Each structure stands twice: as C-alpha cells, then as structure tokens.
Amino acid sequence: MLPTEHNEKRPAKEIESWASYGSGPPKAEKRLEWLNRYGERGLTLLTGTEIEPGILIAAADIDDDAFVSVAREILGNCPSAKRGKKGITFFCVVVKSEGLKSKQLRDATNKVGADILINGRSTLLPPSIHPDTKKPYVWEGKPLLHCQLAELPELTARKLNLLKKVIASPHVRAIVSGVTTHDAGVAFVAMLVALGCGADEIGTIFKSLLPEAYDGDSLRELDEWIESAERKGFASKGLDARTKKKDLLALVLESNVELFQDQLNRGFISERLPAGGTRNLLLESEIGKQWLRKLHYVANGTAISTQTLQSGVGTLDAIARFDRPKERLYLRVAGGPGVVFVDLGREDALVARIDSVGWSLTHDCPFKFYRPPGFQGMPDPAPGDFNGFRTLLGLDDSSAALVLAFMLNCLRPTGPYMWLAIEGEQGSGKSVASTMIRQTIDPHASPKLRLADNERDLMLHAQENFLITYDNASGMKNDISDALCSLATGGGIAARKYYTDDQLRVFTFARPFIINGIADFAHRPDLLDRAIPLRLRAMPDGERRPEKVMLEEYECIRPRLLGFLFDCVSCALRNEASVSAPTDIRMADSAAWLVAAEPATGLRPGLVLEAIKSAQLEAGFDRVMNDRIIIDIMRLTEKFGIVGYVGALFDALSPFWNQQDKSTPKSPALLSRHLARLAPALRKQGLLVDLTERSNKGKRVKIWRADQDPTQLLELAEVDRGHAARETVNRRVFDIQIVPGAAQATMDAAKSASSAAAEKSPETQATKRLPTGPKRPLRKKANRSSAKRKHPKTSGRGGK
Structure with a gap:
C-alpha cells in the first residue's frame, strides 16, 4: 500500500517509479519516512503485488451498477469489497503464471462497464476520501486485511473472458430492464452455451441480471x-461440461461418503477413513474442493476443469442442504x-475418549x-503432572490454581465457560503464557488474535476457534464487553448478512477465551464476574529466558501436561453427580466442575x-x-x-x-444505570446501593456502608438546578469537599470568602447544616411555606 496524492486517486507524486514496489515492499526506513510525511493522506493498494509466491492481489472495479450482481456471481464469493461514488470494487487474487493483464471491459455502447486492475494499477482503500464526493470509501464485507488469502476468489482467464462477454453483450441491457426479455434472453443464453457454461451457471447469471421484482415468463x-441452444449445436463444449458434472456426482455418491448440513446450514461431506475414523469437510472450502479434485483425478487420470468443479460443488451443496439431515458439528471438544x-x-482422525474410569485413544x-x-x-x-508447566511459567500456589482451573474449565463438554484475564506489566510473560495455554487446549497456526472491534x-472468531486468545488488549467497547459475556455463556448474537440490508445471520456459540493486557482492559462488572483474573509479576532481569527456549521446553512437557489434564477431567466426571454447585460464585456450573476435578489436581482442598x-x-x-x-x-x-433522589445526587x-x-x-438517568450496573461489585466491597421505584420526582436511591445503620441516613437536599449557588449548598449539606487534591487550597479559600453570603441566601436558610456526629436524628425537610414573609391582608384596590 502507498500513500496517495492530496485530493487524487494516484500515489503521491513524490514517490517515483511507484509501480516497481509491486515486486517487493519498500524498506522499513522508507515506510517510516512515508508515515511521517504522508500520515494524513489516504492509502492506495498497488495491484499486481505478489502476496505469496505465484499469487498476485487484484481488483475488479465494476463502474456500472447494472453489472454488480452478475460480476459477484461470476467472480464467486467475494468477502471483501469497497464502495465509493458508484459501483463496487471486488478484491480477488490471480495466479501469476496465467499472465493476466489489466484491462477495461466495455459494454455494447463502448462505455466502460468494469476495470480489471492487476499489474501496474492502484485503487484507493477505505477510509480514504474520494476526491469527487469528499466522503470516505467504505468496506462492504470484511476489510481486506482481515481476510485470509484462501477466502479471496481466484480471477481466472475463463472468468475474465465470461465477464467480458456478458458486459459486451448487446442483449444484456434488455434483460436488466426486465422488459421484452424473451428475444434478448434466447440470444444471451445461446452465447453462454457457446462459451461452455452449464445449465446451473447459466441460470445463476441470468437471474442475477433480472430486476429483483421480476415476475415475467x-x-x-x-x-x-x-436445451434449444444445445440442440442447435451452439457448442459441444457446454454439453461436455454438463456430462462431466454428472460423472463427478456419480463418483461422490458411489464413494464411502455421507452428505449432511451443519447447524449453520452449510453443506458438508463426511469421509470414512481406512483406519476407521471420519473426516468432515466443508464442501465450499478449499480443502473440500481439493478432495473432489483428487477423487476425479484418481478415477479418470485427468484434472477436473474449474467450471465442472464449481458446478459439481454447487449441486453437492444443494443435496446436502435440502435432501440430507441436519447434524451438529463440534470444534475440538464434545x-x-x-x-x-x-x-x-x-490425520487418522483418532480422538481421546475420557470417562469416569480414565482416558483412551479411539476411532x-x-x-x-x-x-x-x-x-x-x-x-x-x-x-504426568502439572509441576513442570507451573515451574516453566514461574507460578505461585494461587496463580497455579487459577491457570489449572481455567484449563480444566476449557475441557468441559458444554458451556458456560469462565474466561481468563491475564494482567501484568511489560516483561511479565503474558503473551507466552497465553500461547502455551492455547496450544495445550486448542493448537492453532495463529494462536493469538487482536481483540475484535x-x-x-x-x-466469526468463535466459529473458527474453540479457545480464542486476544493478545495485548488495551480496552474494549461496551458492546464488545456484552458480546463477550454472551460468548462465555452461550448467548446468541444477530448480525446483518453480507451484501444484504434485511437478512440477519444468527450466531450462537459458547467458547472459552483468554484476554491479556497490561491493566484495566475489562471494566464492566458483568464480564469480570465471569472471569478468572490472573496477575503475573514482571520477571527480574536475571531470571528472564528467551521465548524460543521456553517454547522448546514446553514442547517437551506438553504430552505429560495433556495427560494430567485428562486425568483431572476423568475425576470430574466421576464426582460430578455428587458435587453441589457453589452459591457464592457467578459461574456456578463451571465452579462445580472444578470442585469435582479438584481431588486429582494434588492441590489443597478448596484452594481452587x-x-x-x-x-x-x-x-x-x-x-x-x-x-x-x-x-x-x-x-x-x-x-x-445517604438517601434521596438520583437527580439530587x-x-x-x-x-x-x-x-x-x-x-x-451526563444525566441522572445515566447515573442511575451506572449505579445499577456496579451494585453487585460494590456490594462485595461493602458499599450497598438500593435503587427503589420511580416516582413523579424521579428514582430514589439509598447508599450506605455495611457497617452503617441503613435506618439512619442523611437526606439529600433538593436544589434548584438552575441556581448559581448550588455547588456551595451541596458542599455545606455534606460538609465534604469532592475535589482533586491540587485544587484543595483554592476550594478552601473560595468557601471562606463566600460563607457570609451563603448564610444569607434563602436556599441555605431552607437547608440546615447536617450533624456530623454518629446516629443523629434524620433531618426533616424545611417547610418552604413557613419561610415565606407574611403580608397583611389588603382591602380595596391599593389599600392596606
């Protein structure tokens, strides 16, 4: 990515030969120079950059809205796209060896319908500002940097040629309009058959061009x-593709496999392995397609074409979704x-089976x-035992109990799960500890993630990971805190489906997770009540060890650590029925599981x-x-x-x-919600909050300490909010100064200077100073009517 010229789409003019950076990124010094010089500019993606050996990043810029839907269908599932002034830009990859070049695709009137950006071109990335609209570009779907390479569709020569023919067709505008589509449709379908498209692909393309509310014939x-186009011999290639699709389906259905859909309505194929286990593959994933390629090659001795594979996957996915039962899939633990x-x-699909007797490996x-x-x-x-892992991390008795509790909590067959909050200053080993715990329970190629925004x-993280680890968190938004609570307990979250405005996708997962940071990254009490907080001390300079050495030692003790955890799980299954859930902890089910496993841990009873x-x-x-x-x-x-209305407080x-x-x-209502949210945490600290029902004057609140008499509370003074002296009145009511220490002398001087004037004010006369001794009688509110001056009665107009 390169910085842009001000109010333009091109890279900054000072960057000479910018296209050459497609063959290799700039040096660190150059990137730092750009950051300092162009920090306020937008960013442009240099297409044609080799992001992996032989794989180039590309973009399909669809300029005409009429071709957006059909381009999406031809390119395939595009998880990342951007929108600006018009149209849409889809991001994809190309294979370098195919030799594809940038080109413009023009319609029948010679107007540019799409711009294919591959080599030596660039495209602005959100949130860069569009030079014409002065508004930022926006992402549709996931940001490009959040996508895995395998998620991006491949732009092949066939797809590019098909998109070019569709855009250039003189019949496409009539189909898009939805009026007089018969003759245009017949000619358009004949062209697609001549290009080698199968029936399913033709149907998908044709439907994507029609108006959304089309109801014609x-x-x-x-x-x-x-069928008419095929009978007339427009292309035998198209018939061959359909025949090959049927051969692929026959091979799959004759194999020792099972088709089904999971709880997320995704099509799967279940393969029975020779050793006795089973392997479940997502049909639309790259692994699933690779399995189909191998099946076709072994049977026919030739590679399957991309078109035939795509059509076959679509049919198999439809069979799995509509003709096969729905089955629940599990991730790592069931x-x-x-x-x-x-x-x-x-590879042989061997699993560990743990019961009350012990554990074993089985298919x-x-x-x-x-x-x-x-x-x-x-x-x-x-x-094995836990001592090696404890020594490696340098944990004391309490910290070792917390780490062990979390790891056993992860091996429960179902949620809810406690989560692990690791705090510590720099050099305390937070990231290393998080990685080792994650790789013990749920090994992954990318064990640490950034906290979701x-x-x-x-x-999506929960969908693809059993144990999620968020590294170096510095804080979180309130909605993410609430979502993490739902993730720990198995609640559902509904989010808008990609590329739609009125369709929701519902996620329901229960997952354990780890978040580490220096301090105070979690602040809401309901999330903290579900946590196992762990504080790591900084390693002294003389005791620090290279991370590589620690990971090598961890790999040596890892099998014994896993066996020890399985022994503890077996103990928990043995004692689970006889253990009562604790009543003084939020996650009672998880706590009961830990109590049941404790005899096998070797820890003092009750320590966990x-x-x-x-x-x-x-x-x-x-x-x-x-x-x-x-x-x-x-x-x-x-x-x-104290007692009174929240507004007075x-x-x-x-x-x-x-x-x-x-x-x-910023208002009494928000203060009331804040107190309600913190009430459980305050109660544990000995400060009790009682928010009673609302009246026409607002909601009343009682706040007292555990060692105070709740029947002897001081009444909050009701002060006119618009009165200039309200601060003085409230200071006198409470006889306390709630100010920062740096301003204390200034407050004292201001209070002395204004004391005489304040004593003469009506509000001060109406609100007597409260007693300071213990258990004094409750102050009664002053009768405002008695403080008013009585005037003699008048008789007649103007007379006394």
Whole structure:
C-alpha cells in the first residue's frame, strides 16, 4: 500500500517509479519516512503485488451498477469489497503464471462497464476520501486485511473472458430492464452455451441480471432456451461440461461418503477413513474442493476443469442442504453425560475418549468434529503432572490454581465457560503464557488474535476457534464487553448478512477465551464476574529466558501436561453427580466442575475456588477504585449513608466532574444505570446501593456502608438546578469537599470568602447544616411555606 496524492486517486507524486514496489515492499526506513510525511493522506493498494509466491492481489472495479450482481456471481464469493461514488470494487487474487493483464471491459455502447486492475494499477482503500464526493470509501464485507488469502476468489482467464462477454453483450441491457426479455434472453443464453457454461451457471447469471421484482415468463422458459441452444449445436463444449458434472456426482455418491448440513446450514461431506475414523469437510472450502479434485483425478487420470468443479460443488451443496439431515458439528471438544471427547487433530482422525474410569485413544466417536483452517494437531497424551508447566511459567500456589482451573474449565463438554484475564506489566510473560495455554487446549497456526472491534468479527472468531486468545488488549467497547459475556455463556448474537440490508445471520456459540493486557482492559462488572483474573509479576532481569527456549521446553512437557489434564477431567466426571454447585460464585456450573476435578489436581482442598473468589474480589476492588463516580460516593458516605433522589445526587456530584470525560454520566438517568450496573461489585466491597421505584420526582436511591445503620441516613437536599449557588449548598449539606487534591487550597479559600453570603441566601436558610456526629436524628425537610414573609391582608384596590 502507498500513500496517495492530496485530493487524487494516484500515489503521491513524490514517490517515483511507484509501480516497481509491486515486486517487493519498500524498506522499513522508507515506510517510516512515508508515515511521517504522508500520515494524513489516504492509502492506495498497488495491484499486481505478489502476496505469496505465484499469487498476485487484484481488483475488479465494476463502474456500472447494472453489472454488480452478475460480476459477484461470476467472480464467486467475494468477502471483501469497497464502495465509493458508484459501483463496487471486488478484491480477488490471480495466479501469476496465467499472465493476466489489466484491462477495461466495455459494454455494447463502448462505455466502460468494469476495470480489471492487476499489474501496474492502484485503487484507493477505505477510509480514504474520494476526491469527487469528499466522503470516505467504505468496506462492504470484511476489510481486506482481515481476510485470509484462501477466502479471496481466484480471477481466472475463463472468468475474465465470461465477464467480458456478458458486459459486451448487446442483449444484456434488455434483460436488466426486465422488459421484452424473451428475444434478448434466447440470444444471451445461446452465447453462454457457446462459451461452455452449464445449465446451473447459466441460470445463476441470468437471474442475477433480472430486476429483483421480476415476475415475467423468462425464468420458466430458461431451461427450454438452454436445451434449444444445445440442440442447435451452439457448442459441444457446454454439453461436455454438463456430462462431466454428472460423472463427478456419480463418483461422490458411489464413494464411502455421507452428505449432511451443519447447524449453520452449510453443506458438508463426511469421509470414512481406512483406519476407521471420519473426516468432515466443508464442501465450499478449499480443502473440500481439493478432495473432489483428487477423487476425479484418481478415477479418470485427468484434472477436473474449474467450471465442472464449481458446478459439481454447487449441486453437492444443494443435496446436502435440502435432501440430507441436519447434524451438529463440534470444534475440538464434545461430550455427553459421563463422557468427553477431544479431537487430537491427527490425520487418522483418532480422538481421546475420557470417562469416569480414565482416558483412551479411539476411532469410535458418536460426535462429528470440524477442523477449520489453521487447526493443528495435539501430541499423544502421556501420564504426568502439572509441576513442570507451573515451574516453566514461574507460578505461585494461587496463580497455579487459577491457570489449572481455567484449563480444566476449557475441557468441559458444554458451556458456560469462565474466561481468563491475564494482567501484568511489560516483561511479565503474558503473551507466552497465553500461547502455551492455547496450544495445550486448542493448537492453532495463529494462536493469538487482536481483540475484535465488532460483534460480527467476534462471532466469526468463535466459529473458527474453540479457545480464542486476544493478545495485548488495551480496552474494549461496551458492546464488545456484552458480546463477550454472551460468548462465555452461550448467548446468541444477530448480525446483518453480507451484501444484504434485511437478512440477519444468527450466531450462537459458547467458547472459552483468554484476554491479556497490561491493566484495566475489562471494566464492566458483568464480564469480570465471569472471569478468572490472573496477575503475573514482571520477571527480574536475571531470571528472564528467551521465548524460543521456553517454547522448546514446553514442547517437551506438553504430552505429560495433556495427560494430567485428562486425568483431572476423568475425576470430574466421576464426582460430578455428587458435587453441589457453589452459591457464592457467578459461574456456578463451571465452579462445580472444578470442585469435582479438584481431588486429582494434588492441590489443597478448596484452594481452587478460594483463589478464584479472591482474584475476583481483588479485580472488583480495582474496578471500583478506578471509577471516579464511586470514589466520590465513598467520600460522601464516609460518616453517614445517604438517601434521596438520583437527580439530587447527580447535582451534588456533577459540578466536580470533568465534562469532557466520557466515563462520567451526563444525566441522572445515566447515573442511575451506572449505579445499577456496579451494585453487585460494590456490594462485595461493602458499599450497598438500593435503587427503589420511580416516582413523579424521579428514582430514589439509598447508599450506605455495611457497617452503617441503613435506618439512619442523611437526606439529600433538593436544589434548584438552575441556581448559581448550588455547588456551595451541596458542599455545606455534606460538609465534604469532592475535589482533586491540587485544587484543595483554592476550594478552601473560595468557601471562606463566600460563607457570609451563603448564610444569607434563602436556599441555605431552607437547608440546615447536617450533624456530623454518629446516629443523629434524620433531618426533616424545611417547610418552604413557613419561610415565606407574611403580608397583611389588603382591602380595596391599593389599600392596606
């Protein structure tokens, strides 16, 4: 990617020979120079860049909206695209050896309908500003950098030629209009048959060109048009492709395989392996297509064409979705009453079976497992213990109990799951510990991810990973915090489907996850209540070890660590029925599982739950003490509890808040929600909050400490919010100064200077100063009518 020229689409003019960077990225010094010089500019993607050996990044810029749908169908599933002033740009890859070049595709009127960008071209990336509209480009689907290479469709010579013929056809405009489509449709279908398209592909292309609300006869006549074109001999190549598709289907159906759909309505093929296990492949994945290529090659001795493969995959997927039963797929861990199965990721599909007696390796598994891209194998487990892993990470008794608790929690057959929150300063080994825990439970080619920025990406992570690890988090948005709560407990999240406005895709997963960071990346109490907080101390300079050495030692102890965990799971299955769920911890089911497994851990009885509760209490205390609102309230309740309307509490506190601070409530309603959310955490810290029902004056609140008498509370003064002296009144009511320490002297001077004037004000006369001694009688509100001056009655107009 290169910085752009100001208000233009091209790269910055100072960058000479910019097309040459397609053969290799600029040096680090040059990138740093560009960052400092062009930090406020947009970014443009240099197409034709070799992103992997033999693979080039490309883009199909569709300028005419009439061709957007048909281009999407011809190119294939495009997970990443961008929109600007008009049309859409799809991102794809090309094979270097095919020798494809950039070109413009023109329609029948010689107007550019699409611009294929491959070599020596560039295209702006969101959120760069469009030079004409002055608005940013936007992503449709996933940002390009969030896509795996295998997800991007391949632009082949056949696809390019087909798209060129469709755009250039003189009949396509009539089909797009939906008016008088018969003659244009017959000619257009004949052209597609001549190009070697099969019936399914022709139907897909033709439907994508028609208007969305089309209700004419052309769709019903389409099969007849195709057969007529084939009878007239427009191309025997098209007939050969259809025949080859049937041969492929026959090969699949005659093989020892099973077609089914999973809980997400995706088509799968289940292959029975010679050793006795089964392997489940997603039909539309690259692995599934590779299996079909091999099947065709072994049977016929020739490679299958891309067109025949695509058509065959589409038909098999339709059979799996509409003619086969729906079955649940599991990722890494599955189980039922009294048994747990763990997919070891081996080529022979061997799994670990754990029951109350022990564990063993077997091919006999009643559950179907799915292995997404990046899924890696586990070593064969061996008898062992936890001491080697504990020593490697340098864990004390409490920290070792927390780590072991989380790992056993991951091996439950079903959710909900506790999550692991690892905090520590730089050099404490957070990332290394997270990686080792992840690779023990769910090995993956990319063990660490960046924290998702939206709910859709979070659920996609959950779809492709059993144990998710988010590395170096510095904070999270409230909606992501809520989504993580749902992920831990197995709640569902609905998100808009790609390229649609009115279709929702519902995700329902329960997954364990790890988040590590320096401090305070999780702040909402409902998420912290589901956590196992772990704090790692910084390694002293003399004790630090290279990460490579630690990982090598970890690989040596990994089989014994896995065997030890399986022993503990067997113990949990043996004791699960006789253990009562703890009532003083949020995730009671997970806690009961840990209590059941504890006898096999070698730890002191009760240590696991004690460590979790202590860590949660400490994390909750830190959360409370980092909250400005709660600190102010604790100062108010230092001597007495308080009672009154939330609006009065807001009036008492808000003058001392920085209005630019987004963390402080901006209204009494937001303060009420803030207190309601923090009430459970405050209760653990000995501060009780009681929000009663709402009246016509607002919601009332009681706040007191555990060692205070809840019947002897100080009434909050009701102050006119528009009165200039409200800050003085509230300071006198509470006899306390809620100000930063740096401003204390200024406050004292201001209070002394204004004391005489404040004593004479009506509001001060109406609100007497509260007593400061313990358990004094509750102040009664002043009778405002008695404070008014009485005037003698008048008789007659103007007379006394």
